[in-house]
Amino acid sequence: MPSPDGTLHAITANRLRDGVVVFLAAGGAWVESFADAALLTKAEAEPALAAAKAQAEGDQFGVDVYAFEVERADGAAQPVKMRERIRALGPSVRLDLGKQAAA
Amino acid sequence: MNHIAPGARAGIYHYDAIDRRFVGERVEQFRKQVDRRLAGELTEEEFKPIRLMNGLYLQLHAYMLRIAVPYGVMSAVQLRKLAEIGRTYDKGYGHFTTRQNLQYNWIKLEDTPAILNALADVDMHALQTSGNCVRNVTTDQFVGAAKDEVVDGRVYAEILRQWTTLHPEFTYLPRKFKIAISGAASDRAAVRVHDVGLLARRNEAGEAGFTFYVGGGLGRSPFIGKLVREWVAEEDFVAYLEAILRVYNQYGRRDNIYKARIKILVHELGLEKFKAEVEEEFARLRGPKYRLDPAIVAEIRTHFAPPPFEDLPETSDALARAKAENPAFANWVAVNVAEHKAPGYAIATISLKPPGGIPGDATCDQMDLIADLAERYSFGELRVSHVQNIVLAHVKQDELFALWQQLDAAGLGTANAGLIGDIIACPGLDYCALANARSIPLAQALSARFADPVRQRTIGELGIKISGCINACGHHHVGAIGILGVDKKGTEFYQITVGGDPTLTTAIGDILGPSLTEEETVDAIEAIVEVYLAHRTEGERFLDTLARVGHGPFKERIYAAD
Numbered sequence: 001m002p003s004p005d006g007t008l009h010a011i012t013a014n015r016l017r018d019g020v021v022v023f024l025a026a027g028g029a030w031v032e033s034f035a036d037a038a039l040l041t042k043a044e045a046e047p048a049l050a051a052a053k054a055q056a057e058g059d060q061f062g063v064d065v066y067a068f069e070v071e072r073a074d075g076a077a078q079p080v081k082m083r084e085r086i087r088a089l090g091p092s093v094r095l096d097l098g099k100q101a102a103a
Numbered sequence: 104m105n106h107i108a109p110g111a112r113a114g115i116y117h118y119d120a121i122d123r124r125f126v127g128e129r130v131e132q133f134r135k136q137v138d139r140r141l142a143g144e145l146t147e148e149e150f151k152p153i154r155l156m157n158g159l160y161l162q163l164h165a166y167m168l169r170i171a172v173p174y175g176v177m178s179a180v181q182l183r184k185l186a187e188i189g190r191t192y193d194k195g196y197g198h199f200t201t202r203q204n205l206q207y208n209w210i211k212l213e214d215t216p217a218i219l220n221a222l223a224d225v226d227m228h229a230l231q232t233s234g235n236c237v238r239n240v241t242t243d244q245f246v247g248a249a250k251d252e253v254v255d256g257r258v259y260a261e262i263l264r265q266w267t268t269l270h271p272e273f274t275y276l277p278r279k280f281k282i283a284i285s286g287a288a289s290d291r292a293a294v295r296v297h298d299v300g301l302l303a304r305r306n307e308a309g310e311a312g313f314t315f316y317v318g319g320g321l322g323r324s325p326f327i328g329k330l331v332r333e334w335v336a337e338e339d340f341v342a343y344l345e346a347i348l349r350v351y352n353q354y355g356r357r358d359n360i361y362k363a364r365i366k367i368l369v370h371e372l373g374l375e376k377f378k379a380e381v382e383e384e385f386a387r388l389r390g391p392k393y394r395l396d397p398a399i400v401a402e403i404r405t406h407f408a409p410p411p412f413e414d415l416p417e418t419s420d421a422l423a424r425a426k427a428e429n430p431a432f433a434n435w436v437a438v439n440v441a442e443h444k445a446p447g448y449a450i451a452t453i454s455l456k457p458p459g460g461i462p463g464d465a466t467c468d469q470m471d472l473i474a475d476l477a478e479r480y481s482f483g484e485l486r487v488s489h490v491q492n493i494v495l496a497h498v499k500q501d502e503l504f505a506l507w508q509q510l511d512a513a514g515l516g517t518a519n520a521g522l523i524g525d526i527i528a529c530p531g532l533d534y535c536a537l538a539n540a541r542s543i544p545l546a547q548a549l550s551a552r553f554a555d556p557v558r559q560r561t562i563g564e565l566g567i568k569i570s571g572c573i574n575a576c577g578h579h580h581v582g583a584i585g586i587l588g589v590d591k592k593g594t595e596f597y598q599i600t601v602g603g604d605p606t607l608t609t610a611i612g613d614i615l616g617p618s619l620t621e622e623e624t625v626d627a628i629e630a631i632v633e634v635y636l637a638h639r640t641e642g643e644r645f646l647d648t649l650a651r652v653g654h655g656p657f658k659e660r661i662y663a664a665d
Contacts, residue, residue, distance in 0.1 A: 017141060018211035019165035060143045064161060081593055082541075083532060087163050091533040093461055093543045097194055097209070098164055 008070040008077065009045035010037040011052050012087065013062030021087050021099070022062060024052050030062065033099065034088035039070055039077055114247055114407030115178045115484055116261050118226040125269070126223045129230065133157045134216035141213065156236070158229025159215055162536050166210040168218060169232040174242045174260035174284075175203030175487040177227075179474040182485060184225040186470035192218050197470065199455060199463040201527060201578055202281075203241050203487045204232055208534050230268060235276045237267035237348075242284045243291045244488035247407060248450050248496040250442040254286035254303035254311050257407045258400060259340065266341055273348060277355030278363035280348070281320075293489060293605035295319045295328040296581055298365045299347060304334075311337045317347060317377070318369030321575035325611045326366040329374050331381065337400065339385075342393035346384035350377065410482035410497055415447020419500035432507050434556055435518040440503065449500050451481075453493040453510060454517040454525060458554035459547050462528040463491030472513050480506050490527055490566075492520065522559040523567060523632070524550045527578050531571030531588060532595075538571035540588025540595035541621075545569055548625045553632075562632055565645045568603070581605040583645050584628060585612045597624040601631065601657060602649050615654060616662045627661045634660050 011024035022030040023037035028051075031037065040048055045067045056062035069080040079085045090098015118126070133153070140150040154160075158169040170185065185205055189197050192214045193207040200206055210218070222228055231239050240263045242256040243249065263282060267273055273280070285292040286303035294300030300316035313335045319328025335343045351365045354372065362371075369377050426433035441450040453473060456462050465473070473493055477485040480502050481495035488494055498506055510516040519525045526549060529535065531542030546569055553559055568582030579585030585600035597619055600612030619627055634656050639648040649657070 014161055014165070016147075017213045019161060021164060057147065060141060063147045082590075082595060083163070083538075086532060090164065091543075092541060093533050093547065 007042065007080075008039040008072075009042060009067045010034070010039060010070050010077075010079070011045065011049055011065065011067050012037075012084070013052070013056050013065040016056075016060055016063055023088075024048065028052075028055070030056075034077075034079070040067075114257065114410070115176060116173065116226075116257075116403075116406045122226070123223075126226070126228050126230075129157070129228065130216060130219045130223050133219060137212060137216055152234065154212075154215075155233040156230070157215070157219065158232040159210070159212070160233065160536075162208065162534055163532075164209065164534065166212055166215070167534070168207045168210045168215065168229060169200070170205045170207075170222065170227060170229050171232050171239045172204050172227075172487050173264055174240055174246070174257055175244055175489070176246070176257060177485060177487070178225075179477040179483045179485065181225045181227055182470050182474040182477070184221060184227070186467040186474070188218055188221055189467040189470070195468075196464055196466045198461075198530060199465065199487050199491050199493070201489050201491060201529070201576060202232075202239060203244075203489055204239060205487070206530075208530075231264075233279075235278050235280075237263070237270075237273050237276070237280045237282065240264060240282045240284065241292055241297075241489060243287055244452075244486045244492075244494045245291060245441060245450050245496060246286065246486075247409070248443050248445075248448075249287045249289075249291075250444045251288040252286055252444060253288065253305055255404070255407055256284035256286040256292075256301075256303055258404050259301070259303060259313075260284055261403050261406070262341070262395070262400070263344070272352060276348070276352060277357045278360070278365075280351070280365065282344075290605075290607045291488075293578070293581065293609075295607070295609040296321055296325070296578070296605060297328065299344065300328045306334070313337075313340060313343075315343065315347070317381075318366040319609075320364055320366040321578060321580045322364070323361060323573040323575075324364075324367065325575070325580040326370060327609045327611065329369060331374075331378055338394050338397070339389060341395050342388045342390075343381075343385055345393065346381050346388055349384050349388075350380045354380070409445070410484075412445040412448060412497070413499070415445075415499065415501075417446045419447060419503075422500045422503055425504035429504070431511075431516075431518075431556075432504055434560070435507050435511075435516060436503060438518040438522060438556075438560065439520040443497065445497070447500055449498050449503060451495045451498045451503065451506060452488070452520040453495065453515050454519050455492050455515075456519055456525050456550060457514055457517045458524060459551040461543050462526050462546050462550075465493075469513060469515060472509070473515070476506060476509060490525060492525070518556055519550075519559055521564050521566070523553045523562050523565045524559055525566065526550055527566070527568040527582070529570050529576035531569075531577075535571060535576075537574055538588065539573075539590040540571050540597065542569045542571040542577055542586075542588055545586060545588075545597065545621055545624060548621070549628060552625055552629060562636070563644060565632070565635075566605075567628070578605065579603070580611045581609070582612060583649075584631060586624065586628075589618055591618070595621060597621060599624065599627060599631075599661075601654065602646065604646060613654065616658055630660045631657050 089100040283297040302314040316328030486494040528546035532538040570577035570579040581603040603612030604610040
């Protein structure tokens with residue numbers, strides 16, 4: 001459920017061995033597509049982030065684990081900030097690269 | 104191993120056994136460190152400074168590996184290796200930076216030792232491209248070729264490379280430390296916006312020496328380097344620089360990253376006190392141990408001996424004919440070709456700024472082509488400029504037309520060196536984890552807006568420099584027109600500065616007014632250009648007109664409606 005102000009959160013990291021951007025999915029798995037990311041309320045995001053950090057570092061899976069804000073636009077979820085949109089898709093100046101290229 | 108043989112080629116430093124063993128050992132050391140990180144024996148906190156010491160950053164989409172191109176000079180063989188690495192381990196391209204280096208944007212940690220090993224095969228590495236050390240020393244991209252050159256900066260840049268790489272006092276400086284050297288009458292290396300800027304000169308006896316500027320830099324607190332010593336003799340070159348670094352190491356702040364650069368130390372200590380400290384240290388160091396032995400200088404100079412130039416007339420009839428028959432080629436020569444010290448030769452700049460392109464990016468196919476052309480026309484050697492272009496420094500005037508035809512066919516024949524389309528732009532928010540706003544789309548929009556070569560030449564010398572954050576990797580502070588990307592509540596805005604100058608008449612640009620959206624910024628730059636053209640008198644550059652008429656007419660035009 002969204003928080004009272006409607007803001008949702010997703011949790012992201014870079015995969016240790018190759019640096020690829022990953023997102024935490026429902027159930028605790030890490031996925032490469034933002035579309036598969038778990039969308040969490042603020043209350044849900046805090047403990048989920050702490051657990052994800054501990055797991056990612058403990059398993060040598062990911063680095064730079066953090067949560068970011070997500071909004072719904074035209075029925076679809078998208079990161080609020082440009083930085084996170086670019087991470088989720090790829091460089092805006094090279095549409096042939098990054099996750100957007102595989103979409 | 105595919106090492107660069109001296110002799111028939113232009114000047115490239117060729118490794119000796121010690122260099123080769125050292126670089127090889129560092130690769131093996133890093134391989135083991137990566138293994139330990141992947142096995143969980145090193146935490147990220149422990150590993151991060153280690154990977155940074157090997158040029159490996161974590162950026163938005165992946166790891167970024169920054170390869171050192173010492174003083175921006177490399178061989179065709181080395182460039183081909185960079186192309187091969189880009190194809191094998193990255194996504195078929197690389198980005199040439201304002202530090203005369205090359206960055207790959209899509210690197211895997213697990214591949215990095217193999218990449219460093221491949222680099223070592225051609226005497227290259229990624230050392231001193233990150234971390235709080237003396238970074239890769241930069242110099243004039245026309246070094247060893249320019250008609251106005253007095254002293255060859257490569258010799259001293261190489262001495263500094265050897266002196267700093269393993270120096271125990273300089274591995275954990277308060278912050279990164281950037282040195283630039285210029286040995287020509289014109290400063291093409293932006294020396295006064297470096298931690299140490301060196302002007303290599305000659306005295307009346309013809310001896311080489313150096314003028315030292317200290318405490319320049321861009322970033323969130325821009326400063327112009329201050330004159331610390333007018334003349335340091337060649338034999339004292341290392342001792343004096345070591346004295347500066349010792350004072351910095353002792354007094355530089357380590358408690359606040361934003362106040363840790365030497366520019367802040369010079370500012371807070373005061374120039375006279377700083378100079379006194381350096382002179383005291385210099386007096387202690389000066390002596391046989393720190394004397395730069397002329398024999399060492401002479402030995403290193405042999406690596407940079409001039410290539411075997413042919414005995415040619417000063418000018419070329421073939422060039423004159425080709426220019427007369429082909430206006431586009433004539434335009435490229437007028438804009439991208441500079442005078443060479445050897446009769447019959449010329450310096451050709453290959454612009455990596457096609458209209459609408461990404462400044463500094465080159466595909467691996469383009470790198471291969473440039474390597475081939477360097478072999479064919481420039482003694483197998485090329486340079487990366489701090490304005491993110493490539494230079495073939497020793498081209499016969501007779502062969503410029505053939506060179507241009509092949510460049511043009513590959514999309515590398517853009518004639519805009521030093522003009523408004525020759526934009527410096529950092530990777531910005533499209534790649535960089537520190538950025539607040541995108542730089543590249545704005546550069547693309549501006550170079551497309553000003554694509555017309557006739558209009559560009561009408562406008563004349565006018566450098567636009569764009570940074571995506573206050574760290575100023577795009578040198579916006581010293582752009583005749585500078586643009587800084589800022590984030591305002593999640594929206595990208597751009598702050599325009601005018602009047603910056605990276606040459607010996609160094610100046611930091613002034614903010615013109617409130618920041619604008621991307622679209623407004625492109626229109627505002629066009630308005631600035633129109634105001635300049637309306638006000639300029641015969642022969643005035645943009646900076647001259649701005650100095651004469653002030654900011655008023657420009658502000659009026661852009662912000663009058665507000």
